[in-house]
Amino acid sequence: MKIAIGSDHNAFQLKETIKGFLADTEHEVVDFGCHSEDAVDYPDVAFEVSEAVSEGKVERGILVCGTGIGVCISANKYPGIRAALAHDVYSAERAQLSNNAQILTLGSQIIGSEAAKKVVEAYLNVSWAEGSKRKVDKIIEKEQQFVSQNYKEAVAGNNCSVN
Template identity: 60%
Template sequence: MKIGVGSDHNAFDLKEAVKAYIRELGHEVIDYGCFSKDEVDYPGIAFKVATEIKAAQIERGILFCGTGIGMSIAANKIPGIRSAQCHDTYSAERAQLSNDAQIITMGAKIIGEEVAKKVAEAYLNVSFQGGNSARKIAQITDKENE
């Protein structure tokens, strides 16, 4: 899969570590920034990744900031995008299996590097199966389109 990653300065190191791990898993990674520990605001990065998913330039995204909250809120502002904050493997799997989340987010001040790698792996190892969840996703989409 082609995976987009992005972070603010608070999570630069975590993004770099998880990015390398995603490549080890065999995925292509596109980095949307930031590219140093210089201070940067996260919304623009979240918007870029979400917009690229919507345009089918990448398949999924993993975003990082201090808590993961801001990135998730920002990504969810792009119509059609479902982003979920995940700090454990079960939530990451369910984000995809139950919610067809195109993006997950993590917080560098919340989660350690090794756990973050496993969260990313859990998210990338599953695919949305539809079923009862498809009906719920359709309801969310309908509300968004009102």
């Protein structure tokens, strides 16, 4: 499987650990950065990984930041992407089995490297069985409604501001 991986500077070391772990498997890894501990904004990396997944350049993605929350929120802003935060094996499996999440997110300040390897392995070793297809289809349908509308109109109707 071809997997995109990315992180911000806070999670660089864990990303490198996961990348090394995946290199010892049959998976091909495409690293979208960051490539050092120099500061980088996590949304930029999350958007690049999401784009690669969305365009079919890779099959799945793994994103890491301090908590995993920021990259998860960012990835989920990309149309067609379902990213899931998981710090345990069961949640990682369910992310794929129940939700067909194309991207797994992790927090480097939340999970240790050995546990992260187990979570990544669990996520990659299962495939969507369409058991929750009806629910996932509802998510896709709602997203398509918003994507097809003028974005500013949708946001204005929710009393949010757009810059």
